[in-house]
Amino acid sequence: MNAILGLHRQLSRYDANLSDWGGSMLSLVLRFYVGSQFFKAGLLKVSDWGATLALFNDEYKVPLLPPDLAAYLGAGGELLLPVLLFAGLMMRPAALALLAVNILAVLSYPQLFGFECPAALNDHFYWGVLLVVLAVFGPGRFSIDAILARQKP
Numbered sequence: 821m822n823a824i825l826g827l828h829r830q831l832s833r834y835d836a837n838l839s840d841w842g843g844s845m846l847s848l849v850l851r852f853y854v855g856s857q858f859f860k861a862g863l864l865k866v867s868d869w870g871a872t873l874a875l876f877n878d879e880y881k882v883p884l885l886p887p888d889l890a891a892y893l894g895a896g897g898e899l900l901l902p903v904l905l906f907a908g909l910m911m912r913p914a915a916l917a918l919l920a921v922n923i924l925a926v927l928s929y930p931q932l933f934g935f936e937c938p939a940a941l942n943d944h945f946y947w948g949v950l951l952v953v954l955a956v957f958g959p960g961r962f963s964i965d966a967i968l969a970r971q972k973p
Contacts, residue, residue: 844960851911851959854950855902857943858918862898865891880928890928897921905954908963915955922948 865872872891876882882890897917904914922944926932932941959965 840961843957844962844966847954847957847960848908848962850950850954851905851908851963854918854947854954855905857947858898858921859902862895862902865895865898879931881930882924882928894921894925908959908965911959911963911965912955915951919948919951919955922951 872895873888876887876891876894880887880890882894885893898921901914901918901921904910905918926941926944932944935941
């Protein structure tokens with residue numbers, strides 16, 4: 821039994837460092853991956869604002885919001901929230917807000933459910949899962965949130 825316990829101690833002696841540093845690196849990669857997806861969508865919206873307004877007026881059915889306001893809020897969220905993810909500043913609220921944007925995007929465009937190719941809907945599902953992971957596990961060491969947490973009051 822002592823041999824098994826000794827082997828277990830040897831194999832798991834770096835677990836805390838691996839979780840801390842490896843988890844922080846994984847969080848950084850996920851923050852940049854998911855954030856870039858939304859940031860690109862925001863840039864696309866503002867690159868042709870007339871088309872964006874037409875889509876929000878004709879195609880997207882955002883509940884409870886006038887189409888023009890939904891377009892401004894959607895584009896603004898897709899441009900601002902990813903920057904917060906990239907920096908790791910207020911990362912958990914930013915991840916949850918992007919999750920809300922993601923859910924609203926799916927609900928506002930019911931045609932996603934009717935496409936022959938489910939890739940578009942799957943992308944939203946994967947982004948949602950990654951945003952939940954980021955919200956639960958946090959930004960890790962490589963973030964402004966971590967720097968601020970180490971500051972003495």
